[in-house]
Amino acid sequence: MAESEAIDGVVPRSVVEPATIEEVAAAIRDAAERDLAVVPRGLGGHLDVGGPPRRADMLLSMRSVSRIVDHQAADMTVRVEAGCPLSRLASTLAGAGQWLPLDPPGSEATTVGGLLATNLAGPLRASQGTARDLLIGLTVVAHDGALVSGGGRVVKNVAGYDMPKMHVGALGTLGVIVEATFKVRPRPALEAAIAMACASPEEAGDLALALRDACEPLWLEIVGPDPAGSSGDLGFGESWSVVAGAGGVTEEVRDALARYAETGGARVLETEVPEAAELRARIADRTLHPLGATIRAATLPTRVGAFLGKLSRSAATRGVSCRVHAHAANGVVRARLDGGESLGALVADVRAEVENEGGNLVVERAPPGVKRTLAAWPGIWGDPGPGLGLMKRIKSTFDPADRLSPGRFVC
Amino acid sequence: MLPSRLRERLRGLVGDAGIVDRREALLVYECDGYTLERAVPDLVVLPATPEEVAAVLRVLAEERIAFVPRGAGTGLSGGTLPVEAPVMVCTSRLQKIESIDLANRRVVAQAGVVNLWVTRAVAAAGLLYAPDPSSQTACTIGGNVAENSGGPHTLKYGVTTNHVLGVELVLPSGEVVSLGGAVEERVGYDLTGLVVGAEGTFGLVTRATLRLTRAPEAHRTFLAVFDSVEDASEAVSDIIAGGIVPAALEMMDGLILRAVEDAFHAGLPVDAGAVLLVELDGPAAGLDPQAAQVVALCTRRRAREVRVAADEAERALLWKARKRAFGAVGRLAPNYCTQDGVVPRTRVPDILRAISAAAERHRLRIGNVFHAGDGNIHPIILFDERDEDEVRRVLAAGREILEACIALGGSVTGEHGIGVEKIAQMPLLFSPSDLLAMTSLRAVFDPEGRSNPHKLLPDAKVCVESRAPRRQAAM
């Protein structure tokens, strides 16, 4: 197999590309009979997320299982196969004035299955939630090739356990996602954003919460300065910026921007940035393709400013370049850390900081060599908390032979 | 009968105030809001703290005794009915709101905290707890978590699972696990997401971390009056398809309207075929254009009148009428039961036709008051439980309505849960491998099947069909 098929440096022995859900099931049955470890792949945009696989015998490409099965525009639901790229789904939905309001990093290279397996989310989570909030039904192929569904096609449904949630963010370790049903939303008639500059991350954190309280934002991001020597990716330069997005009918958007401008006062850089939706996507993509590692930290919204301060100072001390942004209303920080000798020590240090306050920090992505080093210490995941015992039991129940993406997740 | 030694051990843990074992007192616990089946537990235990819950469950684990968790008993699917489970563990003394973090919009509440108390505790700060079941003045956070409850405003704001960030769960083994927490990302599988909606079959939830929502700055609330249910339901489809997301979109038909008006004198049009209660909310700036659109859509579907609530008092009265509709129905017949099916929202007209056909076929009176915007129906079937034949017809009509929901691409429950009531329909919704996956998941949390046994999942041991109607659920 070609190196290009490698997952964190592990080159799979075979690549299978089924064309239908039935063929996926047949491939998994075959893998079960031959005791092959299976790692699913969508467009490959997020294969660097997660732990390095312990083994990867069969790379299961989902690219051709990609139909939009049923878009019921008037019901505002869509059923779609896992290999469908988000961009194709988006254009179908846009035809009806709708969207699936999830904007993960690398959206252009993301399939529906990849989105669900990685549980990545972007700026829109401030108002729209994450994949778990929009997913209403899911079908997976289980370790033995059986098709297993949960949820359904209606927007409200409590029949049986909420099995779809089990697979969201599970990195394919409990089954291969083949089809998903989402509730979709009307796309706001208008999206706009306002940008402000702050002198410090702490000030940015406070300002962001003041903006949240002035008017619920569509999205709300803190964007750290461009690292020295890097080409500025967003054009905000040296300062700590806060960008608030508003969406809705014209009156609503105007009103929101006016309130933000008043709250920001002299710190307002641009009362209305051009191409707000595109800026939002570029912010989400800010931490892709790390040379070192991309980390994701979750803390409380009120702690974001202090954490950003601590992170950027620790990085600077260690000679690590840090390109960072935060979903300020959600308390989620993403940083791309490049260069420097002591990446591991930096991760350990800032992880301790957030874990002490009840948060968590994971190494979201890294090139293979770096990832192996970090996996050995301080670890990809940090402390999964007291639920780890139950998680191990779930894994051994749903993948008794440990053949579904082994090693990729916490257990 | 429970050995008296066990009773005394439990009494030792929770004291006299935490034990109910007198026959008359136990009668209170024989059913929840689903009254078609009743069974008296042998013993009710009322722990006063999460730690006492854990101690009680450890003793029950040692003695291999099955138990039923219970909150306020407002459930509508028989989730608290004891079926081969002699002990009921009730959370009504776990009433503390343990922490409120306004800036981060988080609350930690014990399981027995009543839903509305959370909103009351944070209202002054302009916040609320979004899931608002109509029973919110009585039902508990623990019950809400177990059922993944909804409510009128969950159309826009989402149901319980969208607002629960973490839970503390006492496993049936007595082990205490804290899952999720105050932050929005987790490491590992979404265990909190699995516990929400598990109907008490994974153990007993003692605490939950809830997300608060900003209270809307403004509302536009109106009542659209229609001559027919058909017109009203077509208007529902048009509003949803028009790209409007109302905060709530509720329907009441003529039978319900008259019952509610008799009870509350809210000025409802008693000669109408149906009304829609529509609420838009958010910053005032965007509301009027949307309100105009809603009014136009209703008028196009021949609404004979669209009344706008002039002030907060009028709005409150409309909501009181809606939220207490179930209670008002109590005046129309000695008993009622309600179904909770869901259909794709554009199929609301079809399911309402199926409901009225079932009413006719089985000579029953059925009223409708429901979450129309979500396609979540609540046909209320009136009956007299002393009439055995009528009870049989009620059960048959209920079954037919649920099967019609499935045939329309829907589900048998949108928010009330499977409980004991809808177990027979589970195999119609799910394949054997779907059900096997659920059974396996259950065994992860409760390998001995001692927490709320014989609920939610069909099992070989209890043949559901033979139990109804009026089976003796007790051991």
Ligand SMILES: Cc1cc2nc3c(=O)[nH]c(=O)nc-3n(C[C@H](O)[C@H](O)[C@H](O)COP(=O)(O)OP(=O)(O)OC[C@H]3O[C@@H](n4cnc5c(N)ncnc54)[C@H](O)[C@@H]3O)c2cc1C
């Ligand atoms: C008039 C009326 C209106 C209603 N309106 C709505 C509505 O709009 N939306 C809606 O969704 N529901 C509604 N309901 C149904 C009901 O109120 C909800 O299901 C509610 O969440 C039940 O809460 P409870 O505290 O009464 O739970 P209970 O009825 O006591 O228990 C319900 C289930 O939860 C389990 N349980 C309870 N507490 C715990 C715990 N701490 N840990 C684990 N398991 C537990 C029980 O074992 C049982 O299976 C209504 C009911 C009535 C009577």
